[in-house]
Amino acid sequence: MKLYIGENLKKHRKMRDLTQEELANILGVSFQSVSKWERGEGYPDMELLPTIAEYFGMTVDELMGMKNIRETGEADNILNTVRKNYPEGKIEENIKLLEEAAKRFPNDYRLLAEYASNLTFLNVQGEVRRENNLKAISIAKRILSECTDLEICRRIQGELCWYYERSGQTDKAIEAADSLMSMWNSSEMVKMAFLKGEELVKFAQCNATSLAMALSVTMEYLSDLSCENDPELTCEQRIKIQQKIIALYDIIFDEGDYNFYAWEVYKSHRHIAALAMLTGNHSLALDSLEKAAKYALEADSLPDSKPYTSLLVNRLTYSKKNIHRNFTYTYREELLEKLGCDRYDGIRNDPRFKAVEKSLA
Numbered sequence: 163m164k165l166y167i168g169e170n171l172k173k174h175r176k177m178r179d180l181t182q183e184e185l186a187n188i189l190g191v192s193f194q195s196v197s198k199w200e201r202g203e204g205y206p207d208m209e210l211l212p213t214i215a216e217y218f219g220m221t222v223d224e225l226m227g228m229k230n231i232r233e234t235g236e237a238d239n240i241l242n243t244v245r246k247n248y249p250e251g252k253i254e255e256n257i258k259l260l261e262e263a264a265k266r267f268p269n270d271y272r273l274l275a276e277y278a279s280n281l282t283f284l285n286v287q288g289e290v291r292r293e294n295n296l297k298a299i300s301i302a303k304r305i306l307s308e309c310t311d312l313e314i315c316r317r318i319q320g321e322l323c324w325y326y327e328r329s330g331q332t333d334k335a336i337e338a339a340d341s342l343m344s345m346w347n348s349s350e351m352v353k354m355a356f357l358k359g360e361e362l363v364k365f366a367q368c369n370a371t372s373l374a375m376a377l378s379v380t381m382e383y384l385s386d387l388s389c390e391n392d393p394e395l396t397c398e399q400r401i402k403i404q405q406k407i408i409a410l411y412d413i414i415f416d417e418g419d420y421n422f423y424a425w426e427v428y429k430s431h432r433h434i435a436a437l438a439m440l441t442g443n444h445s446l447a448l449d450s451l452e453k454a455a456k457y458a459l460e461a462d463s464l465p466d467s468k469p470y471t472s473l474l475v476n477r478l479t480y481s482k483k484n485i486h487r488n489f490t491y492t493y494r495e496e497l498l499e500k501l502g503c504d505r506y507d508g509i510r511n512d513p514r515f516k517a518v519e520k521s522l523a
Contacts, residue, residue, distance in 0.1 A: 295329035421480035428457035458493035
C-alpha cells in the first residue's frame with residue numbers, strides 16, 4: 163500500500179507541475195515527509211488521506227491503490243490456478259485462462275511470461291506450433307523492452323531461444339543463446355561461494371539435481387537417438403551413453419530414491435530397449451523393458467510429497483506442485499503404447515515381454 167500511495171502522489175504531483183516542497187507546503191507537512199511517502203518508505207496519517215485525495219480529485223481508494231491491489235490479487239489467483247494445472251498437463255486450459263488474463267491485465271509481466279511459456283509448451287506440431295511460438299516471440303520482446311523485473315527478464319531471455327528455434331528461426335535461436343550468461347557465471351554456480359551453513363547445503367543439493375539433469379540432457383544429445391548428427395555412432399555406443407545417464411542418476415540417488423527423476427531413468431531404459439532390438443540383443447531389450455516398466459509405474463504413483471534420503475540430496479523433498487507437464491497421459495500408458503511398435507515383434511511372444519505388458523495394463 164505504501165508503494166501505491168507513493169506512486170500516485172508522485173504521478174499526480176508531477177501532473178500539476180508541483181515540486182515536493184510546494185506539495186509539502188500545501189499539505190502543511192515537511193518536505194522530508196513527502197519525499198519519504200513517494201519513496202514508499204512511509205505513508206501519510208490516515209486523517210490526511212481524504213485531504214490529499216480531494217486535492218488531487220480522486221477517491222481515497224484510488225489514492226491507496228485499492229484497484230491495483232485488487233487486480234494484483236486477481237492476477238495472483240490466476241497464476242495459482244496455472245501452477246496447479248502444470249502437474250496435470252492441462253496446458254490448453256492454461257492458455258485459455260492466460261489469454262483472457264493478458265487482455266484484462268496487459269501490464270502484468272508475470273502473466274505475460276506464463277502466457278508465452280504455455281503457448282510454446284503446448285504439445286502440438288506443424289503450423290500451429292510455429293504460430294504459437296511466433297506469438298510467444300512477440301510477447302517476449304515486449305516484456306524485455308518494458309519490464310524492469312530482472313527475474314522475469316532473465317527467464318524470458320532464456321526461453322526466447324526456444325521460441326525462435328520452435329518457430330524455425332534457428333540462427334536467431336543461436337544468436338539469442340550466445341547472449342546468455344555462461345554456466346560458470348550463473349546464479350547456481352556463483353551463489354554457492356557466498357552462502358553458509360544449512361542454506362549452503364540445501365542450495366548445493368538443489369544444484370546437484372539440476373546439474374545431473376543438465377548433464378543427462380547433454381548426454382542425450384550425444385547419444386544422437388535420431389541418428390542425424392553423428393551417423394558413425396553405433397547402436398552399441400548409443401546404448402553405452404544411455405547407460406551412463408542411468409549411472410549418473412545412481413551417483414546422485416545412491417539409495418534409489420529417484421522420486422521426480424524416476425521418469426528420467428524410465429526414459430533411458432526405454433531407449434536402451436529400443437536400441438537393443440536393433441542390435442538383436444533380445445536379452446538386454448527384455449531386461450531394459452522390465453526396468454522401464456518398474457520406473458514408469460514408480461513415476462506415476464508418486465505421492466504429492468516425498469523426501470529424498472540419499473546423501474547428496476537428503477535435505478530436499480519431491481513436491482508434485484513443482485512438476486511441469488505438457489501431456490495428460492501416464493508414463494505407464496506411454497510405455498504400453500511403445501510396446502505396440504513393430505520393433506518388438508521379435509520378442510512379443512516371450513513370457514517376459516508378456517509379463518511387462520500385463521504389469522502396465
